[in-house]
Amino acid sequence: MNSVGRTPEPVIELEGLSVRLGGRPVLHDLNASLGGRAIGLLGPNGAGKTTLLRTLLEFYQPSAGVARILGQSLDNGGKLVRGDIGYMPESEAHIANLTAIRFVRLMGELSGLPPDTALERSHEALFYVGLGEARYRKLGTFSTGMKQMAKLAQAIVHGPRLLMLDEPTNGLDPPGRKRMLDLITDIRDRGETTMLISSHLLADVESVCDEVIILKNGRIVARCDLEAERRANRAFVELELQHPSEEFSLAVQELASEVAIVSELRMKIVLPDAVTVRDLYAAAERHGASIRRLDCKRDSLQDIFLRAMEADNGGV
Amino acid sequence: MAVYEREWRRYEGPITPIRMRFLVVTRFALGEVFSSRLFTAFYVLSLLPSLLALFLIYLRHNVSLLEQMGLTQEFMGALTMTFFQLLFSWQAVPAFFIALIVSPSLIAADLSNSALPLYLARPIDRRDYVIGKMAVLFLLLSPVTWIAGLLIFALQSYLEGGGWWLENYRIALAYLVGHLSWIVVISLLSLAVSAWVRYKPVARGALFGVLFILSGFSEAVNGITGSSVGDLMNLSKAMVSVVQHLFGGFSPSRLPVTANWATLIGTSIISIWLLNRKLRAHEEVR
Numbered sequence: 001m002n003s004v005g006r007t008p009e010p011v012i013e014l015e016g017l018s019v020r021l022g023g024r025p026v027l028h029d030l031n032a033s034l035g036g037r038a039i040g041l042l043g044p045n046g047a048g049k050t051t052l053l054r055t056l057l058e059f060y061q062p063s064a065g066v067a068r069i070l071g072q073s074l075d076n077g078g079k080l081v082r083g084d085i086g087y088m089p090e091s092e093a094h095i096a097n098l099t100a101i102r103f104v105r106l107m108g109e110l111s112g113l114p115p116d117t118a119l120e121r122s123h124e125a126l127f128y129v130g131l132g133e134a135r136y137r138k139l140g141t142f143s144t145g146m147k148q149m150a151k152l153a154q155a156i157v158h159g160p161r162l163l164m165l166d167e168p169t170n171g172l173d174p175p176g177r178k179r180m181l182d183l184i185t186d187i188r189d190r191g192e193t194t195m196l197i198s199s200h201l202l203a204d205v206e207s208v209c210d211e212v213i214i215l216k217n218g219r220i221v222a223r224c225d226l227e228a229e230r231r232a233n234r235a236f237v238e239l240e241l242q243h244p245s246e247e248f249s250l251a252v253q254e255l256a257s258e259v260a261i262v263s264e265l266r267m268k269i270v271l272p273d274a275v276t277v278r279d280l281y282a283a284a285e286r287h288g289a290s291i292r293r294l295d296c297k298r299d300s301l302q303d304i305f306l307r308a309m310e311a312d313n314g315g316v
Numbered sequence: 317m318a319v320y321e322r323e324w325r326r327y328e329g330p331i332t333p334i335r336m337r338f339l340v341v342t343r344f345a346l347g348e349v350f351s352s353r354l355f356t357a358f359y360v361l362s363l364l365p366s367l368l369a370l371f372l373i374y375l376r377h378n379v380s381l382l383e384q385m386g387l388t389q390e391f392m393g394a395l396t397m398t399f400f401q402l403l404f405s406w407q408a409v410p411a412f413f414i415a416l417i418v419s420p421s422l423i424a425a426d427l428s429n430s431a432l433p434l435y436l437a438r439p440i441d442r443r444d445y446v447i448g449k450m451a452v453l454f455l456l457l458s459p460v461t462w463i464a465g466l467l468i469f470a471l472q473s474y475l476e477g478g479g480w481w482l483e484n485y486r487i488a489l490a491y492l493v494g495h496l497s498w499i500v501v502i503s504l505l506s507l508a509v510s511a512w513v514r515y516k517p518v519a520r521g522a523l524f525g526v527l528f529i530l531s532g533f534s535e536a537v538n539g540i541t542g543s544s545v546g547d548l549m550n551l552s553k554a555m556v557s558v559v560q561h562l563f564g565g566f567s568p569s570r571l572p573v574t575a576n577w578a579t580l581i582g583t584s585i586i587s588i589w590l591l592n593r594k595l596r597a598h599e600e601v602r
Binding site: 054057058059060079080082083085087089091092093094095096097098102106107109110111112113114117121124125128154156158159161186187190192193 | 323324325326327328329330331332334337340341344347348425426428429430431433434435436437438439440441596597598
């Protein structure tokens with residue numbers, strides 16, 4: 001069984017959730033309680049990320065188990081709770097002969113906004129994503145990047161409590177990708193909505209998410225609190241000397257909480273909160289040691305992801 | 317429109333009733349339909365038979381106007397059932413062409429660009445979506461068919477007086493039941509075709525084919541088998557037979573009227589099944 005536990009007020013709860021598609025099991029007995037501001041859903045292609053999102057939107061029916069969103073079970077309140085969800089699908093999804101403003105307004109009204117409010121918020125959403133000047137153009141004439149932004153606008157127009165983004169940076173050029181990540185970060189930092197972001201791009205997830213679930217073969221194989229990881233790894237340092245220095249090594253062992261001497265020249269150090277890198281340089285100067293290289297290294301999401309992928313089907 | 321806020325924010329205000337949410341689909345689709353001037357002109361033209369009938373009935377009861385025109389009340393014969401039957405078909409034909417023009421763009425436009433997940437990720441389900449799209453055809457076809465028919469019947473009853481409406485209530489019944497049945501069947505069928513055939517001209521051709529090529533095929537089956545069993549797949553003949561039965565006229569099919577109703581209901585059920593098969597947020601790959 002895969003289990004992930006977290007906050008006192010979870011936004012998404014999975015209890016033994018399993019999904020079969022075409023007779024083939026795709027998600028296996030998922031158990032999780034997710035409540036971060038931005039939750040990343042990582043995994044290789046075919047791991048079940050998109051299937052999980054679609055199941056939460058009731059596009060697919062679970063073969064076993066229960067899923068709850070915002071405290072509402074999908075069994076009896078799924079339709080109602082979808083009014084509080086914004087969804088940006090992975091694939092191209094638009095209505096080509098509608099203008100951007102009409103498209104976003106339609107989606108806003110379908111989510112329950114009164115017509116006047118929907119129109120007002122559609123203008124605002126399109127300006128927010130950077131399509132203000134193009135809002136009266138038909139979606140069929142938009143570039144891939146603009147369509148991606150229009151998809152984000154329709155997902156946020158009704159101010160959802162939960163925003164599900166499936167591969168939001170797909171097909172974007174570097175400036176477009178940066179713009180998309182900036183927008184996601186901005187929405188996250190406002191703290192008014194929870195985001196569930198599915199992606200296979202580690203850098204994207206790492207830059208915007210504070211919690212990560214890693215899926216493999218339809219199972220949760222790792223859960224990572226990126227905020228905690230960042231805090232824990234902040235003081236992890238790799239150091240290499242020009243020449244061996246016994247005195248400097250001893251000085252470092254006095255300063256650091258943990259020191260691993262890899263060789264005469266290389267050592268790995270965990271610095272306590274009160275000690276900074278500047279103190280290491282000062283110690284080197286005092287003992288006549290020359291520091292050749294100093295890396296403030298932390299356990300990257302890539303390391304965590306690769307470890308999870310190496311693990312066989314099993315728990316975290 | 318002046319845009320004051322260019323930032324994203326949560327919405328905490330009132331929301332519209334969830335049960336009526338399908339009307340959003342209808343309203344936006346109607347807006348798209350009437351964005352074409354050509355269609356708007358055709359729609360106005362399709363009201364002409366009914367307007368002409370209203371004028372003729374008014375003329376027939378206006379003796380002074382008839383005298384001015386050098387006509388008598390006998391100029392169009394008695395207002396028999398035949399007049400109303402003829403008018404029915406003059407209403408049904410443009411209604412069919414309206415459905416033929418409008419329906420392929422109703423669902424195909426959403427499916428061809430994978431917009432269906434965007435609809436279904438919101439608080440509407442597939443049933444709401446289909447009802448919303450069907451309502452477009454219902455709202456377009458009703459004024460041209462049964463509403464116009466009942467207005468004409470009401471005008472004739474009022475001008476004729478003397479319990480005319482009681483003697484001819486079948487006419488009103490035929491307009492109501494006949495046209496509503498036609499609207500339901502043609503709407504479901506055309507939406508199903510639109511869902512499966514996304515290219516508009518091909519969808520129109522397919523709908524035309526279902527009605528007319530299938531008619532020819534059913535006649536061939538009748539000829540080969542020497543029976544009327546082919547009529548079971550002849551939708552247009554079944555519809556005409558049902559309407560004739562409602563008017564109390566001569567049915568072109570040798571099958572009993574219940575068999576004609578079965579054809580209409582069967583077509584509707586098959587159309588719903590086809591819609592159910594096709595209208596999914598995502599297809600399962602088996």
